[in-house]
Amino acid sequence: MSKGERTRAAILDQALAMTSTDGLTGLTIGTLADRLGMSKSGLFAHFGSKELLQAAVLERAADLFADTVVRPALAQPRGLPRVLALFENWIAWTMDPVLPGGCPIQAASIEFDDRPGPIQDLIVKQQEDMRRVVIGATRRAVEEGHLRTDLDVEQFAFEGISLCYGFTQSYRLLKNPKAEVWARTAVHGLVDRGRVRG
Amino acid sequence: MSKGERTRAAILDQALAMTSTDGLTGLTIGTLADRLGMSKSGLFAHFGSKELLQAAVLERAADLFADTVVRPALAQPRGLPRVLALFENWIAWTMDPVLPGGCPIQAASIEFDDRPGPIQDLIVKQQEDMRRVVIGATRRAVEEGHLRTDLDVEQFAFEGISLCYGFTQSYRLLKNPKAEVWARTAVHGLVDRGRVRG
DNA sequence: AAATAATACGAACGGTCGTACTATTGTCAA
DNA sequence: TTGACAATAGTACGACCGTTCGTATTATTT
DSSP: OHHHHHHHHHHHHHHHHHHHHHHHHHHHHHHHHHHHSHHHHHHTTSSSSSHHHHHHHHHHHHHIIIIIHHHHHEEEETTTTHHHHHHHEEEEEEEETTTTTTHHHHHHHHHHHOOOOOHHHHHHHHHHHHHHHHHHHHHHHHTSBOOOOOOOOHHHHHHHHHHHHHHHIIISOOOOOHHHHHHHHHHEEEEEEEEOOO | HHHHHHHHHHHHHHHHHHHHHOOOOOOHHHHHHHTSOOOOOHHHHHHHHSSHHHHHHHHHHHHHIIIIIIIHHHHHHHHHHHHHHHHHHHHHHHHHHTTSSSSSSHHHHHTTTTOOOOHHHHHHHHHHHHHHHHHHHHHHHHHSSOOOOOOHHHHHHHHHHHHHHHHHIIIIOOTTTHHHHHHHHHHHHHHHBOOOOO
């Protein structure tokens, strides 16, 4: 790993934290350089433009999300355990102090839902990837006989993802101490309702 | 209505649309003035600071939300019809072309969930007001005998609000044509599950 | 019609933004 | 150890930011 690669990784770590609290637009090259003790131009040279920096941050966020949420869930036995782990890990991810301001991708979703361009395209791709993961795990649970065969897996995924998103509001903005219980109760309810009878 | 009040209202209308797409931070006095064909300083004088402008925009958004979502729902007979109207109106509000970029309050929630200050305080107050409205209507539905007496109304509100929020993602960012059906199916399911047996 | 207040304007301020260029330093293979 | 190139710093730029100020214009009241 060359020196350039090392600094680039350090930049992205700091940029991720900054994006988490200030958003992709609030992420600023000058203050980012200050926090890293390096010059604006030196940092800038690593990416070539702010938009490319934003894209790199998003991809780093997605990697971290995959490592924290998706991969550990896929390590669970297929079927219900995996589906539940997906939601539980997602809830834990929202509370993870590594991201001081919450999931940067979720924030970016709202920030960029009216700004077409490469960044929006990337966010859409990431969100649909995640949707596919949830749908895939759910469909597996149906095949394993854990969930009803007549279950609408797309509807199921919509509700599960919505609950994870809603949790962010209650937990991060409203700081409601019951938020975590609500979210976990809700996803367990969702899963239970999909279970085969008996 | 004096001339000042008239321009102030016109400013807020335009500012609301701009906030809807660009967020409270992306809302900029210069371009806002341009769109209204007036000078930066003339516009500025109406509010005294950008923060006060942002606060005024949020209050205008809340008024509009109350007129579009809450008041029509309260016109429905108490109990289940009112609860359902609340969610249906909320879904319609998210699709309302009056807000070209979706609900400004929801966007501001994520934008400001890590920026303490008067704006964050205002947003928290608005969100908790809305939460209280949902909880109140739900509790009424219990009293009317439409919903189970052992229903956890806070849990119910969390799930309903989460679904409305999740709908924004699917509809505005991912532009999924099934989003509206998913959201309506989900809230109807939520309500049905709370119904008294038989 | 005169007096006063409300409203709007234009210009300018200090700052920060992203970006472009050039110069300097550091790294690492030959 | 040197030469080539990657990495970082330095400086400057035009554009825009929120804000202030003095002044002109327009409404409203007396």
